[in-house]
Amino acid sequence: MSGPFDDIANTVFADKAVLTESYHPETILERDEEIEAYSHALQDVLFGREPENIFVYGKAGLGKTAVTRYIIDELQKETETRPDADDLHIHTINCNGRTLFVILRTLVNDLLPEHASRFPKRGLGTGDAFDELYRQFDRIGGTHLAVFDEIDHLEDADTLLYELPRARSNGHVSNAKLGVIGISNDYTFRRTLSPKVKDTLMETEISFGPYDAKELRTILGHRAESAFVEGACDESAIAKAAALAAQDMGNARQALDLLRVGAELAERNGEMPVTDGHVETAREQVQRGRLENKIRDQTEHGQYILEAIANLQSRGAVPARSKEIQRTYEEVADAHAASPLSTLKSIQDHLSDLHMLGFLRRHGRNEGLSGGQYYEYELDLDPTIVLETRAEITAHTE
Known part of the structure; x- marks a missing residue:
């Protein structure tokens, strides 16, 4: 008796994960200017000085999180070789769907010693959470970078962005140095902040614009080398996915989705190589998925x-x-x-x-x-x- 998988013998993919959102590329392409701005803003960390606050803007799929992750990893490695640099501690948290108290509680619990009791879910307020957070920063010492992804989704961002950058000048911490990195999909987010917060932040702003078709083609071509078995993907499919994404949002995530879904369609139909026709057929399916993700965001x-x-x-x-x-x-x-x-x-x-x-x-x-x-x-x-x-x-x- 034959099974449901008996007829599946071949695949167009060598490493399908390379074309997914969760993949972390070792090489960041077509974002040299943003990487340079980032490294300049964080260079004080290498000399034991307090880091600048940084805000990163751009729509989803433009490389903000990937570049941030790459820069943080490189900074972490570099501080280990620099005699003037303090120990560097990175705290990354996604703000989508979370209250300020939940964010502070999460940060505190990440900092507490393993044997310590967790910060309670109930019974204490935001002020108590800030006080405990400052105690833990000072207990550990060194330099702390707090990365807040999708910070535009946090309703009480004003309080967070007023408190943390002023913690040292207000005497809440003395042994630690703090810096804030905010990542926002909303280019207008800064306008929603109160004047006192804007004056406090004094941040470096790094804006990620849409990719053009040439840039997307470079990114897709590089990923395709690892994603597909030899001869399984035409250059025309890569060019088509890049062109369609550039015409729409200039979004690398969308371009990758188009190429991956097009390849899945080709594989399902037993067709090889993947062509621009497969990508065109995948277009409606990808657009619907992208809208669903935008709604969820x-x-x-x-x-x-x-x-x-x-x-x-x-x-x-x-x-x-x-x-x-x-x-x-x-x-x-x-x-x-x-x-x-x-x-x-x-x-x-x-x-x-x-x-x-x-x-x-x-x-x-x-x-x-x-x-x-x-x-x-x-x-x-x-x-x-x-x-x-x-x-x-x-x-x-x-």
Whole structure:
């Protein structure tokens, strides 16, 4: 009796993981300027001085996290050879879906000695967590770099970014030196910070722009050498994936997805080599997956608002004003046993952000003296994708 895998004998892939988001390349291509700016901003660490604060901006898939990881690894290795450099400690945490207290508690627990009791989940506040964090920094000493990925998703970023950079000048730490690296998908994130935080940070800003087709082709070509068995991928497939991604978002992650999914289609059909036709066929599947990931990347309430507009759109009730969206949003939040945002202004801020990110179409209306000026909103994507993605997220959290 034959089994379901009996007919599977050949593969186009030598190392499929090379084309995935989780792969960490040893060589960073097409980001020389950003690497130089990063290394210049962190050079004080090599001489035992307090590090600069750094903010890294750019949309998803533009290499921010990969370059940060590469720079940190290289800095760690270099400090071990420098007599003036203090011991370097790196603390990396993703802010998406986490409160300030959870972030501080996680940092404290990472710093505590193995035998010590963990910092409690309940019973203490944010101020207590900051105090314990400072004690642990000073106990360990040396230089500490705190890397906050997706910091634009943290609702109380002001407090974090006001406290940590001032910890030494305020006398909270004396034996340790602290630096903050913030990574944000939102180019406008700094505008949301309070004036006192902006004055405190005095940070270096490094902006990651989209890749062009030539740069993406270089990246894909380098990955393809390891990803495919010899002769399994045409140059035309690499060029097609690079061109399609460059025309859309200039996103390396999208280009890699196009090439990988195209190769999967070719393999499923028993066809070799992978061609530009396979990549073109993979385009719709990749676009849907990318939209789903973008939805998942939004804050909890941002997702509720998207779900509310998708519900309205499914009923033919769009474009809709923010007050109409607010009512449906409150119903969605209640259905998920969440406390809704209390003000219309907070809803409007989320709508503005979602419009800027490309989720929504916004229509300006002017009804003169009788009705005034206002905006109406509708989705700029298939509402089915939003509702199905939200259903999957809810199913995994219950």
